[in-house]
Amino acid sequence: MVDGMRKPPTSFDVARLAGVSRSTVSRAFTDGGKISTDVRKKVHEAAEQLGYHVNYLARGLQTRHSNLVGIVASRLDTPIRAVQVKAIAQEIIGHGMRPMLLTAESADDVGPLLNSMFSYNVAGMLVTSDTPPSAIIEECNRLGVPVVLINRDPVIEGADRVQMDPEEAGRLAFEMLHACRVRRFAVLSPRTRTYTVSGRADAFADHCRREGMPVVRILAENQSYFGGRGAAAEIAATIDSFEGLFCATDLLAMGALDAARLDCGVAVPERLQIVGFDDIEQAGWGAYQLSTIRQDVVRQARIAVELMLARIEEPARPPMVRFQTLTKVFRHTTTGPVRP
Amino acid sequence: MVDGMRKPPTSFDVARLAGVSRSTVSRAFTDGGKISTDVRKKVHEAAEQLGYHVNYLARGLQTRHSNLVGIVASRLDTPIRAVQVKAIAQEIIGHGMRPMLLTAESADDVGPLLNSMFSYNVAGMLVTSDTPPSAIIEECNRLGVPVVLINRDPVIEGADRVQMDPEEAGRLAFEMLHACRVRRFAVLSPRTRTYTVSGRADAFADHCRREGMPVVRILAENQSYFGGRGAAAEIAATIDSFEGLFCATDLLAMGALDAARLDCGVAVPERLQIVGFDDIEQAGWGAYQLSTIRQDVVRQARIAVELMLARIEEPARPPMVRFQTLTKVFRHTTTGPVRP
DNA sequence: ATGAAAGCGCTAACAC
DNA sequence: GTGTTAGCGCTTTCAT
Numbered sequence: 096m097v098d099g100m101r102k103p104p105t106s107f108d109v110a111r112l113a114g115v116s117r118s119t120v121s122r123a124f125t126d127g128g129k130i131s132t133d134v135r136k137k138v139h140e141a142a143e144q145l146g147y148h149v150n151y152l153a154r155g156l157q158t159r160h161s162n163l164v165g166i167v168a169s170r171l172d173t174p175i176r177a178v179q180v181k182a183i184a185q186e187i188i189g190h191g192m193r194p195m196l197l198t199a200e201s202a203d204d205v206g207p208l209l210n211s212m213f214s215y216n217v218a219g220m221l222v223t224s225d226t227p228p229s230a231i232i233e234e235c236n237r238l239g240v241p242v243v244l245i246n247r248d249p250v251i252e253g254a255d256r257v258q259m260d261p262e263e264a265g266r267l268a269f270e271m272l273h274a275c276r277v278r279r280f281a282v283l284s285p286r287t288r289t290y291t292v293s294g295r296a297d298a299f300a301d302h303c304r305r306e307g308m309p310v311v312r313i314l315a316e317n318q319s320y321f322g323g324r325g326a327a328a329e330i331a332a333t334i335d336s337f338e339g340l341f342c343a344t345d346l347l348a349m350g351a352l353d354a355a356r357l358d359c360g361v362a363v364p365e366r367l368q369i370v371g372f373d374d375i376e377q378a379g380w381g382a383y384q385l386s387t388i389r390q391d392v393v394r395q396a397r398i399a400v401e402l403m404l405a406r407i408e409e410p411a412r413p414p415m416v417r418f419q420t421l422t423k424v425f426r427h428t429t430t431g432p433v434r435p
Numbered sequence: 436m437v438d439g440m441r442k443p444p445t446s447f448d449v450a451r452l453a454g455v456s457r458s459t460v461s462r463a464f465t466d467g468g469k470i471s472t473d474v475r476k477k478v479h480e481a482a483e484q485l486g487y488h489v490n491y492l493a494r495g496l497q498t499r500h501s502n503l504v505g506i507v508a509s510r511l512d513t514p515i516r517a518v519q520v521k522a523i524a525q526e527i528i529g530h531g532m533r534p535m536l537l538t539a540e541s542a543d544d545v546g547p548l549l550n551s552m553f554s555y556n557v558a559g560m561l562v563t564s565d566t567p568p569s570a571i572i573e574e575c576n577r578l579g580v581p582v583v584l585i586n587r588d589p590v591i592e593g594a595d596r597v598q599m600d601p602e603e604a605g606r607l608a609f610e611m612l613h614a615c616r617v618r619r620f621a622v623l624s625p626r627t628r629t630y631t632v633s634g635r636a637d638a639f640a641d642h643c644r645r646e647g648m649p650v651v652r653i654l655a656e657n658q659s660y661f662g663g664r665g666a667a668a669e670i671a672a673t674i675d676s677f678e679g680l681f682c683a684t685d686l687l688a689m690g691a692l693d694a695a696r697l698d699c700g701v702a703v704p705e706r707l708q709i710v711g712f713d714d715i716e717q718a719g720w721g722a723y724q725l726s727t728i729r730q731d732v733v734r735q736a737r738i739a740v741e742l743m744l745a746r747i748e749e750p751a752r753p754p755m756v757r758f759q760t761l762t763k764v765f766r767h768t769t770t771g772p773v774r775p
Numbered sequence: 776a777t778g779a780a781a782g783c784g785c786t787a788a789c790a791c
Numbered sequence: 792g793t794g795t796t797a798g799c800g801c802t803t804t805c806a807t
């Protein structure tokens with residue numbers, strides 16, 4: 096083990112072994128390279144023999160871009176986000192690029208993190224955490240680095256976005272509960288506001304009012320299971336005024352469901368019907384069977400990368416926003432149509 | 436928006452504006468740089484004004500290493516793995532490096548993926564998917580690239596490893612159930628074998644036999660919730676011969692728990708006691724309250740990065756293996772000591 | 776189709 | 792403490 100660690104071979108070494116020039120080696124390792132098939136083969140053999148790997152740092156220095164793509168994500172340990180990030184990473188890898196993963200838990204983190212990516216000449220950035228400072232977005236535009244915001248506040252100009260429509264989400268939730276004969280509503284959302292999460296809660300409440308039906312708003316400490324579970328007291332105190340509850344995330348919904356049946360002794364769905372949002376895997380588990388609204392995160396990932404690629408092609412094109420498709424999923428926390 | 440996109444400023448531009456040489460600019464942006472405080476400040480101001488970012492590609496070309504660290508992970512959409520990867524990524528970022536995330540779902544994926552990392556001059560690789568081909572490990576050693584295997588088969592030589600001790604895991608599971616007066620055992624593990632997961636199931640079974648107590652082995656189709664749930668028929672068929680079940684993962688355990696109570700009408704913990712492994716967040720949810728064994732993944736991540744860093748310091752040092760601490764967690768799927 | 780030469784932006788010796 | 796010089800390994804005109 097002490098033996099090795101001689102410095103890795105360069106294109107020069109390969110060139111010599113193959114009896115060609117370094118340019119030819121370079122061409123042998125680039126896709127559209129003008130090179131005859133047998134020379135390419137010979138070069139590849141020499142490379143194989145030497146254990147040669149193209150040095151992407153050097154290549155990137157020349158071509159002015161690495162094929163690194165930054166992913167900025169918060170709460171990666173959350174089911175929906177984990178699925179999302181996995182899908183995005185796979186999509187990026189599928190395009191021959193490599194994802195650099197930045198975890199940003201607070202709004203303060205994301206600025207410096209994004210900023211540091213400039214040093215890597217990233218091909219693009221996909222953001223699914225707090226919205227980055229607009230100064231950075233501007234710098235991205237200046238430098239020609241595409242930024243795609245996933246489910247982020249549209250206040251920021253100049254970045255492409257893929258998101259669900261909070262309006263539609265709120266409406267779908269209302270429709271699901273209303274179809275199950277709910278006429279008095281409640282909605283549970285996290286105390287600290289977030290564009291998509293609070294947005295659909297607001298939209299839901301608006302919708303109820305517009306239809307002339309009462310709605311009580313309950314705030315959770317956070318958007319986790321325990322946030323929902325912690326709303327038990329609030330639910331107990333107000334349960335007399337509603338029979339249907341929309342929770343802005345599945346995690347919240349599952350917490351609220353346990354709060355209702357375990358802590359408050361409220362029967363679900365007989366006395367209280369619940370609808371969540373996201374359709375995380377756990378929503379389908381036997382002990383929950385949560386009715387919810389599905390976001391197609393795989394499609395979302397595909398669109399995000401598509402937007403990024405398109406903007407690499409045409410950096411000057413005006414920012415786009417693409418909406419995701421939302422699907423109603425009826426399970427056993429509502430009395431409506433149920434899949435077996 | 437059509438305006439910008441002039442090529443980014445280089446250290447040369449900063450040098451000119453600050454009235455210093457390019458080396459001085461370089462020193463101003465390196466940590467141990469021999470440079471006076473006010474010159475450094477002046478340089479930083481000039482850089483700020485120009486919107487300058489150090490080009491890490493060029494720096495890496497010179498220093499012969501990017502500060503990229505490859506993470507190879509499978510099943511990122513799984514709760515335990517998501518937590519793990521988040522912890523690893525944060526640990527890497529905390530050390531000023533950047534994680535490159537590679538998702539490899541099959542053993543065939545991991546080879547090429549690892550191989551491609553050589554082109555990025557990664558500072559190290561952390562692997563928590565299928566075990567990589569040993570040829571690659573050798574190449575890593577040759578090139579001086581540290582590899583840390585997390586919970587992987589120890590058959591591979593030449594890489595550092597951090598893992599739980601399957602023997603200990605099996606013993607702890609036995610102890611937990613035995614302490615709750617279980618005398619006839621069963622163990623559920625996935626059909627396709629995996630070093631740590633199958634390893635602890637084997638160890639558990641061995642332990643039962645060594646103590647002279649009967650144990651039935653049940654195989655699940657995979658290691659997910661639905662794998663456990665799908666074992667309902669097997670459980671129903673064999674339930675007469677055991678009153679305690681160890682499931683090799685929490686997901687499996689929660690599936691088996693639902694299989695028992697929902698599909699087979701077996702009361703837990705009265706008739707059947709269950710112990711899982713991992714202590715994922717969901718194990719603590721109200722509807723499950725699963726007794727389990729905790730892996731400290733944050734500590735695991737810290738150790739993995741520590742091992743990598745240590746080997747960067749001293750590339751020739753012999754491979755190490757560090758074991759994780761395991762903790763018994765009693766909840767409501769056992770009749771033993773229970774936290775409120 | 777292939778080779779020669781220039782240069783990407785930076786750091787590291789080496790002088791001073 | 793600062794400037795000068797020489798590459799790091801690659802791609803890319805421009806010849807041929």
